[in-house]
Amino acid sequence: MTTVAEPRRFRRIAVFGGVYANAHALAATLDDVGRRDVDAVFCLGDLGGFGPHPDRVFPLLRDGRVRAIQGNYDAAIALGHDDCGCGYTDPRDNHYARLSYAYTVARTSSEHRRWMGALPAHRRLRLGDAEALLCHGSPRAIAEFLWESTTPDGLVARLLDDARAQVILCTHSGIKWHRRLADGRHLVNVGVIGRPENDGTPRVWYTLLTMDRGSHGELDVEFVPVHYDHETLAGEMEAEALPPEFVETVRTGWWTTCLEVLPGRERARGRF
Amino acid sequence: MDTPASAGRLTPAPPATVAFRHLTALWVQITGTFCNLQCVHCINASGPREPWLAPLAADTARRYIAEAAALGVKEIYFTGGEPFLHAEILDLLAFSLERAPTTVLTNGTLIDDAMADALAALAAGARYSLEIRVSLDDPDAERNDAIRGPGAFRRALAAITRLDARGMLPILTATEIDGRGAAPGEDRYGRLRALLLEAGVRKPRVKMLPVFPVGRMAGQGGGVVTAEMLAGADPARLQCTESRAVATGGVYVCPILSGFPQARMAGATLAETLVPNRLDHPACRVCWETGSSCRNA
Numbered sequence: 001m002t003t004v005a006e007p008r009r010f011r012r013i014a015v016f017g018g019v020y021a022n023a024h025a026l027a028a029t030l031d032d033v034g035r036r037d038v039d040a041v042f043c044l045g046d047l048g049g050f051g052p053h054p055d056r057v058f059p060l061l062r063d064g065r066v067r068a069i070q071g072n073y074d075a076a077i078a079l080g081h082d083d084c085g086c087g088y089t090d091p092r093d094n095h096y097a098r099l100s101y102a103y104t105v106a107r108t109s110s111e112h113r114r115w116m117g118a119l120p121a122h123r124r125l126r127l128g129d130a131e132a133l134l135c136h137g138s139p140r141a142i143a144e145f146l147w148e149s150t151t152p153d154g155l156v157a158r159l160l161d162d163a164r165a166q167v168i169l170c171t172h173s174g175i176k177w178h179r180r181l182a183d184g185r186h187l188v189n190v191g192v193i194g195r196p197e198n199d200g201t202p203r204v205w206y207t208l209l210t211m212d213r214g215s216h217g218e219l220d221v222e223f224v225p226v227h228y229d230h231e232t233l234a235g236e237m238e239a240e241a242l243p244p245e246f247v248e249t250v251r252t253g254w255w256t257t258c259l260e261v262l263p264g265r266e267r268a269r270g271r272f
Numbered sequence: 273m274d275t276p277a278s279a280g281r282l283t284p285a286p287p288a289t290v291a292f293r294h295l296t297a298l299w300v301q302i303t304g305t306f307c308n309l310q311c312v313h314c315i316n317a318s319g320p321r322e323p324w325l326a327p328l329a330a331d332t333a334r335r336y337i338a339e340a341a342a343l344g345v346k347e348i349y350f351t352g353g354e355p356f357l358h359a360e361i362l363d364l365l366a367f368s369l370e371r372a373p374t375t376v377l378t379n380g381t382l383i384d385d386a387m388a389d390a391l392a393a394l395a396a397g398a399r400y401s402l403e404i405r406v407s408l409d410d411p412d413a414e415r416n417d418a419i420r421g422p423g424a425f426r427r428a429l430a431a432i433t434r435l436d437a438r439g440m441l442p443i444l445t446a447t448e449i450d451g452r453g454a455a456p457g458e459d460r461y462g463r464l465r466a467l468l469l470e471a472g473v474r475k476p477r478v479k480m481l482p483v484f485p486v487g488r489m490a491g492q493g494g495g496v497v498t499a500e501m502l503a504g505a506d507p508a509r510l511q512c513t514e515s516r517a518v519a520t521g522g523v524y525v526c527p528i529l530s531g532f533p534q535a536r537m538a539g540a541t542l543a544e545t546l547v548p549n550r551l552d553h554p555a556c557r558v559c560w561e562t563g564s565s566c567r568n569a
Contacts, residue, residue: 151373
């Protein structure tokens with residue numbers, strides 16, 4: 001497992017996860033980030049899956065100087081796995097997952113596959129005086145889901161201890177949240193920009209993290225909504241014959257598939 | 273003298289030993305093997321008469337839950353027997369929910385309106401998720417009750433709809449038990465999901481589990497897991513690399529083997545039991561081959 005350490009200290013960074021081949025949301029996110037006076041932009045992985053034309057996100061990441069780590073989907077595509085490895089019980093979910101995976105594999109160039117294969121598993125950086133660890137699922141497992149309602153404080157403290165960090169940034173679950181422990185350490189799930197977060201609106205979210213000299217060592221976490229041309233994305237998905245259930249999610253903001261991984265509390269907030 | 277099973281074979285490969293990774297789940301076998309049902313496939317042969325394993329003292333449960341939380345556990349599960357037969361179950365759930373997300377595995381028969389109200393209030397006031405998993409094995413009432421006992425289907429479904437009406441989203445949990453009239457290759461998951469939708473449950477949740485050769489199913493298949501099988505595979509497939517179970521008698525290697533003397537781990541504290549273990553029970557092979565988790569997801 002590789003970890004890349006950033007040599008310089010940052011004041012403000014922008015971080016997002018789960019691009020899911022949504023080039024429209026990625027372009028809108030980078031556009032918004034460009035107006036926010038950030039030192040660097042990070043992506044916590046899962047570049048493909050779900051959306052159309054997976055190769056379109058790579059030039060945007062390159063031009064935006066986005067520093068990425070590897071998600072479980074990127075690892076599966078790069079290593080040529082048979083499927084995304086989600087292992088759903090619902091045959092319907094497996095059907096959609098297979099369709100989407102086969103589509104993404106067939107349309108990801110070998111150059112981009114190699115690039116994803118070379119991405120580090122983790123990055124470490126200094127945000128002000130705080131040491132931050134960037135991972136995909138959790139520091140201990142690339143495909144571990146960290147949901148707000150099922151991640152106890154004791155686990156957050158343990159993950160921070162093991163990572164020797166004051167801040168952990170993760171994604172993978174698709175819904176953003178932030179926990180500040182009583183001792184001032186943080187875990188932030190930065191959310192995803194490729195798919196709305198099951199809240200009934202088509203917008204997506206990225207995260208700004210700031211450690212100003214004036215903030216007395218207190219990390220400022222701001223979740224930023226991004227509105228993008230989701231109707232154009234939906235039209236492209238239809239033209240590519242991607243599952244109508246996925247298109248519905250893009251248009252409505254409600255998750256329609258792969259719901260069994262959601263804990264009760266998060267599931268209760270959605271429509272399905 | 274050779275028995276027929278060993279004649280002509282080389283010495284069988286010994287069971288593998290796996291390292292412990294991290295404590296994800298603590299299972300609390302709160303009522304031992306005391307249950308008001310007596311299902312034909314029960315993994316620990318629970319029942320109403322003369323349970324072979326006594327209920328766990330509430331203070332012991334609290335001590336292990338607190339230790340698990342301090343060790344960074346992710347989830348606590350209450351099981352049995354039937355957990356709602358424990359006199360202090362609501363207090364214990366409240367204690368657990370202050371520390372970690374908590375799930376109860378139940379047959380649903382004791383969840384009347386008052387209990388459903390109490391659970392919904394507990395869930396609404398808790399910091400972390402409270403999940404209720406209600407066991408029901410077959411979408412056909414008659415076939416289900418042949419496995420779980422007369423009236424089990426109706427009462428389990430009633431519990432699910434009571435909890436659902438209070439916004440709890442219970443998880444129907446079924447085993448893949450065969451040979452009782454189920455058509456081979458049938459989509460049991462799909463049929464259970466349809467059953468829930470038909471009962472008015474708008475966000476159906478179904479969890480499938482394999483049948484393990486232990487308890488009332490002892491001797492029916494399975495086998496040890498050898499080092500050769502483990503080579504190059506993901507140890508996360510095995511729950512004993514990330515779970516422990518506490519029951520009367522101490523800490524046990526996993527929820528499936530909880531309470532069985534041969535599965536007991538040495539050590540007075542939970543921390544002392546987070547050490548490598550041998551995959552030497554027939555149930556280990558089922559866990560390994562199916563890669564299925566007793567956890568919710």
